[in-house]
Amino acid sequence: MESVWRIPQWGVMGLRGVTLSFALMLLWSCAGVGGGVVGGRGSGASLEQRVAAYWEAQKREEWEAVKRMVDPERREAVSSVLERRARGESRLKAWKVVSTVPQGDEAVVEVEAVFEVRHPLLGKDAVEMRSMVKDRWVRRSGVWYVVVEEPSLEKLLEHYRQKQ
Numbered sequence: 001m002e003s004v005w006r007i008p009q010w011g012v013m014g015l016r017g018v019t020l021s022f023a024l025m026l027l028w029s030c031a032g033v034g035g036g037v038v039g040g041r042g043s044g045a046s047l048e049q050r051v052a053a054y055w056e057a058q059k060r061e062e063w064e065a066v067k068r069m070v071d072p073e074r075r076e077a078v079s080s081v082l083e084r085r086a087r088g089e090s091r092l093k094a095w096k097v098v099s100t101v102p103q104g105d106e107a108v109v110e111v112e113a114v115f116e117v118r119h120p121l122l123g124k125d126a127v128e129m130r131s132m133v134k135d136r137w138v139r140r141s142g143v144w145y146v147v148v149e150e151p152s153l154e155k156l157l158e159h160y161r162q163k164q
Helices: 016-031 047-060 064-069 072-086 154-164
Strands: 090-103 107-117 126-141 143-147
Touching: 047 064, 047 090, 047 107, 047 126, 064 072, 072 126
Parallel strands: none
Antiparallel strands: 090 107, 107 126, 126 143
16 A cells, blocks of 8 residues: 655755755845935935935844835835844845836836855855845835835745746
């Protein structure tokens, strides 16, 4: 008689692929968190100023400033991501804006970011990971805010499949 219980197989990705996917999902969730308020506080601040403030606040780990830059309609979604960042699971080391595409009161900003990631599955030492991050921004009452979405494994896997 054949057993109905089967041992899960890792399939094509293997254990390393699953570990890397997990690390990328962690990185992705941390990257889309939102930013700070350096030179972009006022309602007259340009999108470019707000984006720079956003990424600089993440780099300096100013989490309250980060939270203020997030779209007010989505601020609650950012709390769990900020808690992970504050625990040091990942840290932004460097960033550079690659493109900014505004369309009315919305914009898509693409940033090349370098993160230092620490996770038990990756070993003792931190791993440096480069990532292209696309943030969606909205303008509400003249002020630009980053839109934070909850991390989704489906979106991560779709992104991974597109690269293959």
